[in-house]
Amino acid sequence: MLMTHKLFTLCFITILFSLTSLAQSIQQKEALNSQSFFNEEALLQHVKTLSSDSFKGRRTGTEGANKAKQYIINQFHLLNVEPLGIKHEQSFSFTSSGKIYNGVNVLGHIKGTTFPNKYIVISAHYDHLGIKNGKIYNGADDDASGISALFSFAEYFKKHPPKHSVILAAFDAEELGLKGSKYFVENSIILLDNIEVNINMDMIARSDKNELFVTGTQNNQSLKHIILSSEASGKVKLILGHDGSDKKQNWTYSSDHASFYTKNIPFLYFGVEDHNDYHQPTDDFDKINKEFYKDVVKTIISVFVIMDEYLK
Numbered sequence: 001m002l003m004t005h006k007l008f009t010l011c012f013i014t015i016l017f018s019l020t021s022l023a024q025s026i027q028q029k030e031a032l033n034s035q036s037f038f039n040e041e042a043l044l045q046h047v048k049t050l051s052s053d054s055f056k057g058r059r060t061g062t063e064g065a066n067k068a069k070q071y072i073i074n075q076f077h078l079l080n081v082e083p084l085g086i087k088h089e090q091s092f093s094f095t096s097s098g099k100i101y102n103g104v105n106v107l108g109h110i111k112g113t114t115f116p117n118k119y120i121v122i123s124a125h126y127d128h129l130g131i132k133n134g135k136i137y138n139g140a141d142d143d144a145s146g147i148s149a150l151f152s153f154a155e156y157f158k159k160h161p162p163k164h165s166v167i168l169a170a171f172d173a174e175e176l177g178l179k180g181s182k183y184f185v186e187n188s189i190i191l192l193d194n195i196e197v198n199i200n201m202d203m204i205a206r207s208d209k210n211e212l213f214v215t216g217t218q219n220n221q222s223l224k225h226i227i228l229s230s231e232a233s234g235k236v237k238l239i240l241g242h243d244g245s246d247k248k249q250n251w252t253y254s255s256d257h258a259s260f261y262t263k264n265i266p267f268l269y270f271g272v273e274d275h276n277d278y279h280q281p282t283d284d285f286d287k288i289n290k291e292f293y294k295d296v297v298k299t300i301i302s303v304f305v306i307m308d309e310y311l312k
C-alpha cells in the first residue's frame with residue numbers, strides 16, 4: 001500500500017516535472033519564434049553599415065577598423081553590455097610579413113545568473129581585407145554578419161539573462177592569422193579552465209541552398225547532442241560537418257574557434273559554404289540572403305539556449 005502510494009507520488013511528480021519542462025520548452029520556442037526575440041531590421045542595418053564603403057574594408061590597424069571598433073563599443077554601451085576587463089578594448093601587437101600591426105579586440109561581458117564563474121564565449125571578427133588595388137573589400141558576409149549577430153545576442157540577453165556568464169568577443173586581425181583570438185586565449189582575463197565552450201560565427205548570411213554548417217561536434221558528444229536537440233528556424237538547414245569526418249574541406253582551423261581548440265576548449269563554429277564573393281571586393285550587403293540570415297541568427301540563439309540549459 002505504502003509502495004503503491006510512493007509509486008503514485010513519484011509518477012505524479014515525474015508527470016508534473018515533464019509537463020513543467022514541456023511548458024518551458026514551448027515557452028522557449030514561442031520566445032524564439034516571436035518578433036521580440038531581437039530586432040531583425042537592426043540586424044540587417046548593422047551589416048549594411050559595417051560593410052559600407054566608409055569603413056574602408058576594416059583592415060587591422062586602419063582608420064576603417066578603428067571606426068568599426070568604435071561602432072561595436074557604442075552598440076555594447078547601448079545594449080548594456082559591460083566590459084570584460086576594465087574597458088571593452090583589449091589591445092595587442094603582432095608582426096606579419098615584416099610589418100608591425102596594432103590590433104584591438106572588443107570584449108563584452110554578461111554575468112550569468114546561475115553559473116557566473118563559467119563562461120561561454122560567443123565570437124565573430126570585425127576586421128576584413130581593407131583596400132587592395134583601389135578596390136574596397138567590404139566583407140558583408142565575412143564577417144559583418146557575425147558581428148551584427150553579436151548585437152542580436154546582446155538584445156536577447158537583455159530580456160533573457162543567461163545562466164552561464166557570456167563573453168561577447170569581437171575579434172580583430174582574424175584575416176591576418178587569427179591574431180586577435182590567439183591573443184585572447186594566451187593572455188586571458190579569466191581562467192581558461194572556466195571557459196566551457198566557444199561559439200564562433202564567421203560568414204553566416206549567404207547560402208543558395210539555405211545550408212548552415214556547424215563544425216566542432218566530431219569529438220564532442222555533448223555538443224552533438226545539443227545540436228541534434230535544437231531546431232533550425234525557418235529556411236535554415238543545420239548540417240553537422242566540415243570537421244574532417246566527411247569529404248568536405250576541414251574547417252577546424254579556418255577561423256577564430258581554432259584558437260580555442262588549440263587550448264582544448266570545445267567549440268561550435270557556424271558558417272556557410274564558400275561563395276563566389278568570398279574574399280572578393282563584391283562581398284557586399286546587397287548579396288546577403290536576408291530571410292536566411294535572420295533565420296540563421298535565430299537558430300544559433302536557440303542552440304545557445306539549449307546549451308545554457310544543458311551545460312552544468
Ligand SMILES: [Zn+2]
Pocket residue numbers: 125142143174202203255
Ligand atoms: Zn572571416
